[in-house]
Amino acid sequence: MAVVPYKEQQSGKKEQVAEMFNSISKKYDFLNHFLSLGIDIIWRKKAISLLKKDRPKLILDIATGTGDFAIESLKLNPDKVIGVDISEGMLNMGREKLKKRQLDNKIELQLGDSEKLLFDDNKFDAAIVSFGVRNFEDLEKGLADMYRVLKPGGKTVILEFSRPSKFPFKNIYNFYFKAILPKIGRLVSKDKAAYTYLPESVQAFPDGERFLEILEKVGFKNTQCKALTFGVSSIYTGVK
Ligand SMILES: C[S@@+](CC[C@H](N)C(=O)[O-])C[C@H]1O[C@@H](n2cnc3c(N)ncnc32)[C@H](O)[C@@H]1O
Numbered sequence: 525m526a527v528v529p530y531k532e533q534q535s536g537k538k539e540q541v542a543e544m545f546n547s548i549s550k551k552y553d554f555l556n557h558f559l560s561l562g563i564d565i566i567w568r569k570k571a572i573s574l575l576k577k578d579r580p581k582l583i584l585d586i587a588t589g590t591g592d593f594a595i596e597s598l599k600l601n602p603d604k605v606i607g608v609d610i611s612e613g614m615l616n617m618g619r620e621k622l623k624k625r626q627l628d629n630k631i632e633l634q635l636g637d638s639e640k641l642l643f644d645d646n647k648f649d650a651a652i653v654s655f656g657v658r659n660f661e662d663l664e665k666g667l668a669d670m671y672r673v674l675k676p677g678g679k680t681v682i683l684e685f686s687r688p689s690k691f692p693f694k695n696i697y698n699f700y701f702k703a704i705l706p707k708i709g710r711l712v713s714k715d716k717a718a719y720t721y722l723p724e725s726v727q728a729f730p731d732g733e734r735f736l737e738i739l740e741k742v743g744f745k746n747t748q749c750k751a752l753t754f755g756v757s758s759i760y761t762g763v764k
Contacts, residue, residue, distance in 0.1 A: 526661070527728045529721040538637070538661040542610045544721065545589065548713040549613035553590055553621075555712055555719075559705055567752055568596045568654055571683040571759045574750075575600055578679050580649035584608070586638045586670060587656025591618035593683070594631045597652060608636030638666040643673045650674075654683040658729045668742040674764040680744065681761050686731035688755035697756060701726070735760055 526537045529544040545552070556564050572593070581603045585594040588607025597605055609615050615633045622628040636642060638653075639662055651670045660666040670680060688694045701723045709719020730738065735758075736747045744762030751758050 527721065527724045529717040531717075536661060537659075538610065541659045541661075544715065544718050545609075545611035546613035547715045548718050549590070549611065549617050551713045552614065552617065553592070555709060556592075558712075559708060563753060563756075564655075565592075567683055567757050567759075568593055569599075570752060571652070571654065571681050572596045572599055574681050574759065574761055575650055575652075575679060578650060580679070582606075582648050582650075584641075584643070584648040584651045584670075584673060586641075586651060586653045586666075587659065588618065588633060589614040589656070591621060591631060591633060593652055593654040594618075594633075595622075595625075595627060597650075598627065598630060602630075602649075605631045607631060607633045608638070608641065609633070610635070610637050639669055641669045641673050645672050646675045647673050648675060649678050651678065651680045652682070653680075655685065657682055657684050658725050663730075664738055664742060667738060667744075671743045671764055676764055678764045679761060680739075680763075681759060683757060683759050684729065684731070684735075685726040686729075686751065686755050686758040687726065690754065693754040697754070731758060736762075 528537050528540045583602050583605045585607040588594050588609050594605045594607040618633050688697050706719040739747045739762045747762040
């Protein structure tokens with residue numbers, strides 16, 4: 525059974541995830557930085573720095589949301605970044621942000637599904653995802669399509685929550701993530717399920733070695749996993 529935000533609804537994970545992000549889109553950036561004490565910003569920087577040597581010119585940011593990972597990827601000086609997401613609400617917040625920062629000539633945000641990307645094969649130099657893959661309805665299909673649109677030799681960098689395994693950090697983390705974070709998230713976002721879905725979806729996600737196995741199954745080579753902040757997040761990389 526897939527972990528979904530609104531358990532009482534009959535709709536599939538994709539529809540529910542889009543509905544949830546539409547619902548929290550206005551508070552998403554604030555809650556992201558507040559609940560992670562700003563550490564998410566450092567994680568995105570670290571992940572993007574792994575593409576420095578590759579000098580990608582055309583980057584695809586999948587599940588771009590409000591565009592923070594796409595914006596961070598501009599440090600690589602690409603010609604263009606395309607961000608896709610299934611939530612129009614998140615994209616609208618992103619578009620406002622880009623316009624304010626005068627970055628809308630470099631980054632283009634499009635409505636799009638990771639599992640059915642509307643791009644030709646072998647198009648992008650890099651494909652990146654931050655905190656997106658956990659939300660895919662069909663993880664393998666999403667990763668396979670990402671592989672398809674990458675050029676041979678192109679690289680993927682995926683940032684996602686994982687689960688710390690060592691005492692005492694594991695216990696502190698579990699308490700914060702399962703008891704504190706959902707309460708603050710619910711209070712600020714006014715969405716009854718979004719911040720309960722967050723720890724539940726992290727719990728169900730195949731992190732670490734299991735994720736590398738899926739990357740390899742869809743064709744990626746040289747796969748690697750780097751744990752961040754005692755394993756609260758991990759960066760996965762692979763090459764086509
Ligand atoms: C936690 S947000 C991450 C946003 C952004 N990457 C960041 O780092 O802040 C997850 C995003 O994944 C998007 N998403 C989930 N499933 C998707 C899919 N199948 N295709 C495209 N986007 C998807 C959601 O709409 C949401 O905006």
